[in-house]
Amino acid sequence: MHKQYFIALIFLLSQFNFAQAPKKPSCAEIYESIQKLNFLGSVLYVAAHPDDENTHLISYFANDVHAQTAYISLTRGDGGQNLIGPELRELLGVIRTQELLQARRIDGGEQFFTRANDFGYSKNPEETFQFWDKEEVLSDLVYVIRKFQPDVIINRFDHRTPGTTHGHHTASAMLSVEAFDLAANSSAFPEQLKKFSTWQPKRLFWNQSWFFYGSQEKFEKADKTNLFVMDIGSYYPTLGLSNSEIAAKSRSQHSSQGFGATAVRGTAIEYLEPIKGGMPKNDVFEGIDTSWNRVKGGKAIGEILSKVEREFDFTNPSKSVPELIKAYQLILKLEDKHWRQIKLEEIKNIIYHCSGLFLEAVAKEPYTTVGGNADVKIEAINRSDLSIKLNEIQLEKFNKDLKPNQAYRSDRTLVSSAFLKPSSPYWLEEKGSLGMYKVSDEKLIGLPEAPPPYSVLFNLNILGQDFHLEKPVVYKYNDPAKGETYKPFVILPEVSVNVEEKVLIFGDQSSQRIPVKVKAFTDDLKGNLSLKAPDGWKISPENLEVSLSAKGEEKTFWFEVNPPKNQSEGELIPQLKVGIGTYENQLIEINYDHIPEQKVLLPGSAKLVKIDIEKKGEKIGYIMGAGDSVPENLRQIGYQVEIISPQNITAENLDRLDAVVLGIRAFNVIPELKFKNKILFEYVKNGGNLVVQYNTSRDVLTEEVAPFPLTLSRDRVTDENSEVKFLDKNHPVLNIPNKITSKDFEGWVQERGLYFPDNWSKEFTPILSMNDKGEAPMKGSLLVAKYGKGYYVYTGLSFFRELPEGVPGAYRLLANILSLGK
């Protein structure tokens, strides 16, 4: 019985707001939610990435208009940069998903996603749709529209100007324009209609802004007669906040993108261009009744709730409960399923908070394992004078009065369902493609995250009316520095296993000793560990006995890995057999103060690469720029790499080095290079070898990035498979010591390169030519110049992306660059 009960529970859960710490609204906030209860209208904002959304507009619709307001970000932003830590790709997507959820908790919106993956930059939507499955993304967008039923849709981007912004941006607007009509068409995605009805939104707008015009001045001069103008600079006296202050706080949740924002108070104008549904006169909801009269049977509810709003007592909100219960009973009877569901959830929460109730289920430990049980502490307290009975918790019957301010507390064990899986972001459970996540469980599509695994149902009776209130099981502890601290309660696998180094490069025939980490989340773990490698690779020993006595214990096991003779790539998979199960995944923890702690399960495997590579010179000096892992990667193929700090750039220190490499964006971020560049050029003149990787064309700290004139541009080649032509076949950089062929440009990731120079003096020899589809050939990706006795090389090729991914050709070409003149 227990098991079945749990499964039912999971699907009962309301779908939003799983913030780990419970919300404890003040009277002003309760009053705001009563106003929201009296508004029946909705807005959906559409864009491509976490941080594309206009938090001002979202906050305005949620807090001033009191509409149901949501943002759908087609992707989770995996392709962005991370300014707060090392997480990239899927782990960055996990962080940015949580940053969006935090932003919505602040501005009052809801959050949706599609299965589209942010695979990196694309120049236009055509390129984007080579990676996104257009039908699937469109299907998800239509699904969310049918579920959320927005009256108004607002696009962040213009659907008519491909090529003027990131391809994902234009694509998001194009899909939104299509979905606007398709959601109402019963022959589009008919399988969705088993769950939801068709839906026709009333209006579609494009949210214009000065940044689409290049500058504020140009936008001021632009013709705005076709734009709907809104002043959204509201001040909310009950909250003591301006709309822009809420918006700035919400925006500031995008820490990983460095989007901390400071509010400017006062009038704030937003411009909406009508795309579909015509220009409204005064209000985007014009023509829609957004009062309770919108739904059949709503009139009486509206009358009661207007009275509740009018007579709300800011010193004693429990006075509103009797009337709220009358309204609740009428909402229960509404025929309109959509609004009934939304408003029941809202009014239940309002009654809960007006009653001063506090219900909580706290696990005694931060996690349990699959199949394990959870010991929880229950607390139920009524901090009002209302007559409230606790009838039942889960399946246990009571008939207990919750006397004012007298807590009911108890301990119990929740039995796990065999169907529960480890807690990990649902969209990462299956292997997707470069452009799409794979999600087999249809119920999860569109959701920001899966519902929490355990929850407790409290059945109460408030003034004669039964209520079912569901609370997710949380974990909390007292932190000596921070006080009460909440964390999500999670389910973990019995064990995590991983090869720590994710790309293992073999530059010659020597074997390497590879550590494999095993961490137990259960007591008395015994198993057998082995490594699975591709053909030709030899592993010893064949397997190792693993024994961990207590949960939390971690041990490292060592294997000897021997590469094959020829160039070879493949996967090295750790396999830990425990009983009848085999574990291959590792658990990654993401811990930042601004988001709930995240546990992510990913394959524990590593990439094995044997490269046919020769090199000349050994000692490399590396000057770190904005941050990359190139020094580590060079060490992996046998170079001695010394990191040189800016203050240590001196002739004496450089003299003994075979080559000096500048990390990415060094000329953007190291102020000392304004004058120390001369020392670097002098080093070249005396026979050194200087390699400069990409810098952005804007914000370069000095004109002199090279000993000869060189102009940086925004030229980039984003198609990682674009053809590469050799302009100077016989140049040493393509021949010594490694013969470079077109094969060396296979298997590159994300892009070829960026910010190529577009102008250079005659001393430079351009080596390669490449371009994206439909563009002119670019020759600035690799420029070599002889200067004095040495060589200066400028390259926008994305070595910083290719080397960490173990792309053999990138290693071979870089080895040639470092060997110049040797």
Ligand SMILES: [Zn+2]
């Ligand atoms: Zn974006």
